Amino acid sequence: MSASRDAVEIAVENAWLVRIDGVIDNASSVAHRGGAPLDEADALRVLRRRVRAQAPDWPQSIQGFESWTAPGLSSRIRLPEEEWQRICGLLLAYRGRTASLGDQEDQTMSDIVARIREALSA
Template sequence: MTAPSEAARYSIQMLISDWLLIDGTMDNHVWSAVEQPGGDGAADPDIARRPEVARLGLSVRRAGWDQIAGWPHDLEGFTTWPAPGQTARMSLSGAQWSLVVLALRYWADVDERMSDVDGAARSRGIATSVEQRLVSLGWSPATP
C-alpha cells in the first residue's frame, strides 16, 4: 500500500472562505470520531476506524494551515481575513479529499436535521464543487 506522503495529490483553487467551512467541518468530524456517544459507540458502525478518521481529519486541517498564507493566529485576525473572493490552491491526497467530501455531506445532513437549511446547502454546494473539480483531475472517492 502507498504511504500517505507518497499518495497522489490533487490540487484545486478554491475560495478561502470555503476552506474555512471545510476546516470547521473537519474539526467537528475529528471530535465526533474520538468521542464515544453513549459510551458504547453504537451510533457509529465504523467505530474501528475512528482513530484513522481522526488522524486523517487532523492532517486535512494542518494542510490548510500550512498551505494558506496569512492564516490569523487569533480570533481578531478573522475579522478582516480572508478578503472577499480571496482564493488559495489546496493540495491534498485522494484519501484526504474523500474525507472532506464525505464530512461535508455528513454535516450537511446534521445541519438539515437541526433546521439549518442554509448551512446544509452551503456544505453540499462546496462538496459538489470540490468533487466535480477533482473528478476532472482523475480523482474518485476510492482514490487513496
C-alpha cells in the same frame, strides 16, 4: 471515477476553508470522544493540519478571520484525491446532521462539495 490521482490542487474560497476546517475539527472530536480507533481521530487531525499549512497566512485570531475570509479571497490547496473525497464525505455528513440550521448552511455545504467534485472530475 478511475484510479486515484496522487494530488489535486483546488482553489478554495477562504471562507469555505474555515468551514472545512471546522467540519474536520468536529469530526475529529466526535471520533475521539465516540471511541473510534485513535488512528481515525489522528488521521483527521493530520488532514486538518495539511489543509491549514497550505492556506497562506492562516489567521491566528478571530479578528484576523474577518479580513482573511473576505469575498474573492481563496487559497490553492493540494491534496491526494482520496483526501478530497474524504472531505466531501465529512461535509455531506455534517450537512445531514445540521439540516435544521436552514437552507443557507445546507446550500453552502452543497456548493463546497460541488466545487470539489467538479475540480476532481476535470
